[in-house]
Amino acid sequence: MIPMIKADGKSELELIAALKQRSGEVDQKVTAAVSDILEKVKAGGDEAVRDYTIRFDGKAPDTLEVPKEQIEESLTQCDAQFVDALKKAAVNIQDFHARQKQQSWLTTKEDGTILGQRIRGLKRVGIYVPGGTAAYPSSVLMNAIPAKIAGVEEIVMVTPPGKDGKPNPTIMAAAAVAGVDRVFLVGGAQAVAALAYGTQSIPKVDKIVGPGNIYVATAKRLLYGVVDIDMIAGPSEILIVADGTANPAYVAADLMSQAEHDTLASAILLTTSNRLAQETLLELAKQCKKLSRKDIIERSLQDYGTIIVCRSMDEAVEFANLLAPEHLEMCVENPMEYVGRMDNAGSVFLGHYSPEPLGDYFAGPNHVLPTSGTARFFSPLSVDSFVKKSSFIYYTREALERDYPDIVCLAEAEGLTAHAQSIRVRFEK
Amino acid sequence: MIPMIKADGKSELELIAALKQRSGEVDQKVTAAVSDILEKVKAGGDEAVRDYTIRFDGKAPDTLEVPKEQIEESLTQCDAQFVDALKKAAVNIQDFHARQKQQSWLTTKEDGTILGQRIRGLKRVGIYVPGGTAAYPSSVLMNAIPAKIAGVEEIVMVTPPGKDGKPNPTIMAAAAVAGVDRVFLVGGAQAVAALAYGTQSIPKVDKIVGPGNIYVATAKRLLYGVVDIDMIAGPSEILIVADGTANPAYVAADLMSQAEHDTLASAILLTTSNRLAQETLLELAKQCKKLSRKDIIERSLQDYGTIIVCRSMDEAVEFANLLAPEHLEMCVENPMEYVGRMDNAGSVFLGHYSPEPLGDYFAGPNHVLPTSGTARFFSPLSVDSFVKKSSFIYYTREALERDYPDIVCLAEAEGLTAHAQSIRVRFEK
Structure with missing residues (x-):
């Protein structure tokens, strides 16, 4: 029910292009x-x-x-x-x-x-x-x-x-x-x-x-x-990077936790272990049967889910950064090693006991995250999202007098003579 | 060349509405x-x-x-x-x-x-x-x-x-x-x-x-x-709040420094001093003649400039917060007193020696500021404008085991059973 491919540099780019289509046009x-x-x-x-x-x-x-x-x-x-x-x-x-x-x-x-x-x-x-x-x-x-x-x-x-x-x-x-x-x-x-x-x-x-x-x-x-x-949220996404130490039952369950959101949701596994890929496939089939949102899960896994077998962790990291997923799980032996390398992700879940729903509900970080690859430049909802800033400037006469020739010079270079005049009027008779 | 009105609560709102028209429709x-x-x-x-x-x-x-x-x-x-x-x-x-x-x-x-x-x-x-x-x-x-x-x-x-x-x-x-x-x-x-x-x-x-x-x-x-x-910038704006200690020559020069940007620019003076209002009017006429962008200045002062004589500083502060200007000058005796009360402004210029062009060119704060009243919720361009953030979560088995009944409870209350399953699978056989 979920396609499996081998990483070849080309298939991954096609997958990214296919996922981008989901954002759709303005109606x-x-x-x-x-x-x-x-x-x-x-x-x-x-x-x-x-x-x-x-x-x-x-x-x-x-x-x-x-x-x-x-x-x-x-x-x-x-x-x-x-x-x-x-x-x-x-x-x-x-x-x-x-x-x-x-x-x-x-x-x-x-x-x-x-x-x-x-x-x-x-x-x-x-x-x-x-x-x-x-x-x-x-x-x-x-x-x-x-x-x-x-x-x-x-x-x-x-x-x-x-x-x-x-x-x-x-x-x-x-x-x-x-x-x-x-x-x-x-x-x-x-x-x-x-x-x-x-x-x-x-x-x-x-x-x-x-x-x-x-x-x-x-x-x-x-x-x-x-x-x-705030951001206009696109369909939910999870990308799991897993090595041979990952548990296929956990990986399958975590993929499905996002796939159940809606039929446009995307769940992708990148793994260096062929065995894990195969076993995750079996786990997906087994666990899915028992879930109440089975139909949605099957549909989204089929349409927008993929298991990709990578040749190296470097390849997986590179693809993860290209995809810029909303949620990124690092189900690997030494997850901390990757914190500084995962450049584009809304939230990163490290290790075998940090499943994505932990972040949805409980751990503390925000679950409102950039989707559709926008983690390349957007950030999670935060306290900063609810503040406004203004700057303020207080100069004394002494300070302005010292700087005024420079300011006048810059204003005149831009042809803005009234800008220059507003400085000059304070010092010239 | 610049209209003068007495504050009456109604004229100010009409002025704000007139300024809003400038933003224009998408062409x-x-x-x-x-x-x-x-x-x-x-x-x-x-x-x-x-x-x-x-x-x-x-x-x-x-x-x-x-x-x-x-x-x-x-x-x-x-x-x-x-x-x-x-x-x-x-x-x-x-x-x-x-x-x-x-x-x-x-x-x-x-x-x-x-x-x-x-x-x-x-x-x-x-x-x-x-x-x-x-x-x-x-x-x-x-x-x-x-x-x-x-x-x-x-x-x-x-x-x-x-x-x-x-x-x-x-x-x-x-x-x-x-x-x-x-x-x-x-x-x-x-x-x-x-x-x-x-x-x-x-x-x-x-x-x-x-x-x-x-x-x-x-x-x-x-x-x-x-x-x-970044933001889509509207026409430039300056609002000057001045009391009787302000110098009309400075105030006039500062109004014109923004009026020269283009014919849609807005320059407004709010003052509690009738004398200052009158003298500023004379200074505008006198100084404008010598400026290279005279035609633009006259036009924008006429169309979008106003001198408003207020009954109190409180009234001026209230109007300034309603207008939410890009640039706000406080040409008053004790400007620091107002820093905490000017709630909506991109940048605030305090005192008689902090003219707006000082901020455009030299003082240090950014000159890319929210316009068209958006200082109500937008902020100046800053280092924050060029960063991206992501959160990361690492839980141990022990920590997840302690929290898992709560997380499962929340997921099930939302009907998201696959979310619950991704936690459960790690602890239940």
Whole structure:
């Protein structure tokens, strides 16, 4: 059910090209429909949001906002073990992300000059949380906790109501644990528009993060610049590099853990061991049968999964850097040796006891990661994603007088005489 | 030539709305033309680049690349005072940006867990430098130096040749001072496409930065995701907050220093002093006459300039935060008092001897700043703009065994059974 090839330098490039195709083109029809929604919500506010909710979801809740008490109450409504696990995960996520926080700083000179950089949280951030089967409490933690640490004053969540018209209790529990300030029961492009422009009841935010369907993603893309957004996530990816010390049962299970996300997900094994390749194949067939998302797994492994037998670890490393996967597992004897060589990956999982789902839920680092090869230049979601910086400059008369001929010289070389004049006017009569 | 209004809460909002109009719509014709150029360069490489250069610039240089020696030689061809000023500016820019550099880090636990974040420079970055009158050596420094500090391995510059077919010597001198590695004589959307896809002679980069005309900006916008890009810069903006201690001659000169950039530039004065407002008006008229870019200045002051007389400093601060200007000057008695209150600005210039051009050329902080109100959520160009991060996770068997019931519980709550299985398979028979 998963193709197996031998590395030859050419097949790998073809595979990368095939995976790139998944990103797909921007859909003109969706763009037009979403543009229309954005305009209507911008002009019509709550009423437009309500109209779209009735049109797309059948009915709209009487009040959009979930009362604060109801968010807190969800902690007692959910399974106690689940809430406990959520809280432990939150502690780990908090601990890791707290280390990312940067401080404002300044530097002074003897002449009185002060230069600095102010770093502070965005004022208000919006988190989109999908409904239905894609309602993931772990995503709430991964998006809200770094924002909280960054010093964001208010975190607003939007999420569509369930079929019963109520919010998903596991999502509410995660919101409570993560410290989300306000929750509104609305989904789709209309929710994103409401966050970007503000309505009578939904406050305008500075940045919108979180996953969503094509309508949500398109709304975010179109609103980039009106607000900031996080990355537009592509299908999930795992690349496992394994040597002969790897356990084929573990490798197979880890491949399937990403393959189950959706039929476009990609799971690739690079191994120097022919034996491991063969045994992983058997394990995939054996384990897959028992999994509830078997059909999705089989389909994505067949379409976008591959086992590649490499001639050397160097070859595997080179291919991994070319592919720039979202998740990279190093199931090898000495994984630490490779930390400095894996140049393009969102998150790297080292050794035989660091399976990818450990990072999805629990270890601490963020699970919002660059996909589709963009780990070449993009980074995981972090505290930095929720701050803004500005520089400040204070010069004394003495300092400016010393530097002014140089500044005037540079301004005049660029033909910007009013720039030069603004320095000169302070010293020349 | 510049309108004057009294703050009344309403006029300010109208002004903000009027300024927002400047950003303009995406031009469909330009987008179509640029899309075509991108496709052709992707498929045709150097030959396509050459064809477009001949079509748009009349002729193409025999070889695209400027020899290394020619870059270095420009230092002796330019005016010595200019080169000296450039070098001093480079030292200040380097000194400021070096303080932004973040280190990779890791954290360990007693159970053997290692979690960390690797931070390193992008591999290759492309800098676009416009030709003609918009060829600014200061931009070369501001874009290349932070990349260099970030640890970018190779900095590639593209810039159109002058009418004589040769590179602009002041741009080459700045490239030499900033440590640009390679320079190619090509401009327009075809240059941006070449950087994104790579051609036979121009290497493919991970990020493209630098200002350009509408074709260059559209090419960058369309290629976002294929490569990373910096912000798309809007028209320049200055907001000056001044009290009665400000010197009207300085204030007028500083307003005009931004107004001269182009007719869409915006220069606004907020002052609590009616006298200062009146005197600034007189100074604008007086000083403007002598400036070479008088026509541009008059036009932009008339269309997008305003003097607003505020009832209090609080009102001025509130409006400044609403407008979120690119450049903010605090020409007031105690400027330091306001550092913590100016929430939305790209760069803040404090006191009577910190005119905006000081920051454009010399003080050290970057001059590539968020425009069009995006300082609400965007930050100045910095060393962070040229790095990529990845997280890494190493768990021991002992650590995973302790945490595994929690992870399984969370995965199952999300219905992702293959995620749960990848943890379980390591412990259950």
